[in-house]
Amino acid sequence: MKLQINKQAVITAFDRAAINYNNYAVLQRLSGDILLKIAPSFFSGRLLLDAGCGTGWYSNIWRERGKFVIALDLSIEMLKQAQKNNSANYYIVGDIDYLPISNSSLDIIWSNLVVQWSSDLGRVLNQFNKTLKPNGYLLFSTLSEGSLKELHCAWSYIDNYYHVNEFLSKEEIFKICREKRLTCKSQVIIMHFPNALSAMRSLKGVGATHIHKKCRNSGILLRKNLNLLETYWPRDKHGFRLSYHLIYGVTNL
Template sequence: MASAIDNVNKKAVASAFSRAATSYDTFAVLQREVGEYLLGRGAYHPGKSVLDAGCGTGYFSRRWRELGKQVTALDLAPGMLAFARQQQAADHYLLADIEHIPLSTASVDISFSSLAMQWCSDLPRALAELHRVTRPGGLILFSTLAEGTLHELGDAWQQVDGERHVNDFLPLMKISSACRHYRHHLESAWQTLTYPDVMTLMRSLKGIGATHLHQGREVGLLSRQRFAALQDAYASLCGQLPLSYHLVYGVIYRD
C-alpha cells in the first residue's frame, strides 16, 4: 500500500522502547509538548472513555485521568506498559499493536495517539482501527512525524559513510491521503531542538527509544572515531547542532 512503511520490525521496535522505559520521561521534552497540544484539541469533549494508543510511560494516560476520563493504555512495548502500570497511569492496560486493537467496535469516546503512529507499518490500517473502536460522536486525535524529520542527522551521516541512518517518514501528502475517507482536520508544523554536541544528541534519541531503524537494524554503539566524524560532518547553527521534527497533528471526527 502506498501509505505503508516497509519492513517495520515490531518486535525490535518494542524492545527498543522497552529498554527506554525508565529514561523516556527524562528526555521526552518534545513528546510532552506535542502531546499537550494534541490533548488540548480534545479536552473539551464530554466523552468519558479514552484509549491512549501507544501510551509509552503512561504520561498522557495520567493527564487524561486528571481530566476525569476512564483510560485504557495500549502499547506494543512490554517494558513501557509495565512502567505505566507501576505508575498507576490508567484504568486498564493492553499489550497490543495499534494496527490490531483488541477492543470491540465503538467502545471508547476518544482515541488518542501521540507520536506513535510513525512506527506503524500501515497508517491507513492504524487509522481504521482507531476509527472502528471509537463511538459515533467521538474523536480520534493523533500526532505523527512526516518526511524531513531528523534531516540534519541524516545529512551528516551521509557525509560520513554514504548512508543516512535515519528512518524514512511518510510525506505529508500520504498522511493526508490516509485520512481522506474521514471528516478530519490536519495541521503540520516544524520544531527544531538543539544540542551542544553529537553525543548529547544521540543520547537523547536513545533515551526516548528512537534507535530502531525501519530497515531492520538499530543505531548501535559508536566508536570514538565515528562520533568525531559525525561531529565534524554535522552542520552547526551558532555552535549548536539542530535536529528538526516535521510534526503532523490530526483530528478525525467519528461520524
C-alpha cells in the same frame, strides 16, 4: 508508501528505554501539549484509549480530567512504568495495527507520536475509527518526511547506509487523513543540543533506535564516526540541530 516495521525490534528498543524514558521525552511533551490544545473542550464521552501510552504521562492527564483511561502499549516495560505511576484505570499490551478493542466501544482515542511505528497509516487509522463510537473523537500526532534530516545529512558524509527512518510525506499523510474524515495541521520543531552525542542520546533515550532498513553497525557508534558526525552535523548559534516535522490529526467536527 507502506513501511517495513520489525515490531520485535521496536519492542526491544522501547523496553530498554522505559526506565529512563521520562528524562528524554522532551519532544513527546511538546507534541502532546500541542495536541491537548487542539482537543475540543467538550467531551461528553468518558472511555478513552491512550494508544501507545509509553510511561503514561498523558494517560494520567486524561484520568485527572475525569476519563476512564485504557493504557495500551506494545512494550510491556513501558506499561510497567505506567502502572507504577498509577497513570490509567486499565492496562493492555497490544499493537496499534491489531487493536484488541471491540468495535464502536470507545469515546476518545489519543495517540501521541506513535502511528509512525505502524507499517500502514491508513490501516491503523481505520482500526482507530472502527473502535470509536459514532460520535467518537480521535486525536493523534506523528512525524513526517524531513524529520531528523540533520542526522541523515551528517551520516551521508560517512557511509551509504540508512541511519534515519523513512517517514511519509506531509502530502501523503494529509491525503490519508482526508479520506478518513480527519483534519490535519503541521508544525516544525527544531531542538538543539550541545553536541552530536547528546542529540543521538535523545533518540536512544526514548527508544527511537529501530531503523526500518538495515544499517551496518547501527548499534555501534565508533569514536572516529562520532568525530566525523561532529564535523558534518548541521548547527547554528544555539547548537546542534534536530528537526522534527510534526503532523496533528483530529476528527472533523
